[in-house]
Amino acid sequence: MGKELDEIFDSFDKKAIFKDKFLLQAEHKPTAIPHREEQIKQIAAILAPVLRGERTSNLFLYGKTGTGKTLSIQFVRDELLKRARKNPDFNLRIEYINCKLRKVSDTEYRILAELIKKLGGSVPDTGLPTVAVYNKFIEIIDKEKLILILIFDEIDQAVKKISDNFLYNLTRLNSELSKSQIGVIGISNDLTFLDSLDPRIKSSLSEEELVFPPYNALQLQEILKKRAMFAFKSGVLQDGVIEKCAAFAAREHGDARRALDLLRIAGELAERDNSNKIHVKYIDEANEKIERDKILDVVKTEPKQFQLVLLAIVELSELQKDKKEPVFTGDVYNLYQELCKKHKTEILTQRRVSDIIQEFDMLGIINVRVISKGRGGRMREIKLVVSNKIAEKVKEIIHDSLNYN
């Protein structure tokens, strides 16, 4: 056994593939962001007044995932902070909050708590009235002259969960501050988000707007090439690998992050195979692996009731596959009830299951469309978007986790 392990470790030691894998990881911040020069300049121009200690216009950024929004804004942020340090007249703080992380920001309370924590205060996780947290927030900010810029990434998620008067409160907060000033930057990948807002909030939040268009395949290639040059040893990339990665990602609305992930995982797969070259086939494998990991991870961590609902969906779509009939809400609910009985679990109402189905849609495991069959009623048409192989795996996992507790 020891010898075998040695072999495994040895082969990793040789590092046949990577020179610097970190360059391909999502956390890596490149020093240059290709094809985003224009946006960066504009952001900088909009935010520049903070260097004089003035409030900036609120700013709103759109763009699909992986179009460089977060990267660009963080780039500008770092530059601003670098400069502002030289000016002792006031404090500049730019805080970044990702509203997608559930633990951080499912509620108004938590977002505020998170902000306060970042600003050096502390708030209990629960127990205080929200108003008290607001007051504490204001108190902390207004202690001294502070120019505060709040960046809310994926702000649409937060608003969906909370309601938009959170944003209203926030934009109105300036009037309660005597010394300090707050600027808000919202980032959203839902292009229709602004339209769904209350007009008053909309106008105050989006004093400035900026759109990040998706990268096209050529741009993606360029980005990948730049990174790959330093991330991989020379000569490990087979011809066409970059092109294929770019093509895959371009299909996914020009998602650069996805492209980089693909490349990195393809590299890892090659490494595991003891290959010293990344072949095109590894890209396909990597693509599959990303999908699989994403879904299996979700499935594993989902609570029992969710798993039962998903199991019902998976089994039904299996049944219906030959007939080419899609699955509908009612079918799912019926089977779900049976499964609950079988596993001695209490049965949730249809109302709740309806919501659960919708959550699976948002997680990207199923595809949902509301259709009307005329007098036959109105319901969701549910399609599983995972391959058969993964669906099988999902079933296995759910069965396991249901039987073990």
Next chain:
DNA sequence: GTCAATTCACATGAAAGAGACCACGGTCTAGTG
């Protein structure tokens, strides 16, 4: 045949309850001098 009303099977919303967690302030207890 045509057109509006009807009807189905849910979707979608709003409100509120249950049970868990927690902070805060007050009261009680035990250890200390």
Next chain:
DNA sequence: CTAGACCGTGGTCTCTTTCATGTGAATTGACGA
């Protein structure tokens, strides 16, 4: 006398139920050509 243990109250959170209202088009049925 004081620090810490121990309540009770009131707040939040998540998950869920209950009640209410909305909805798109197939079907129905009355109507007129």
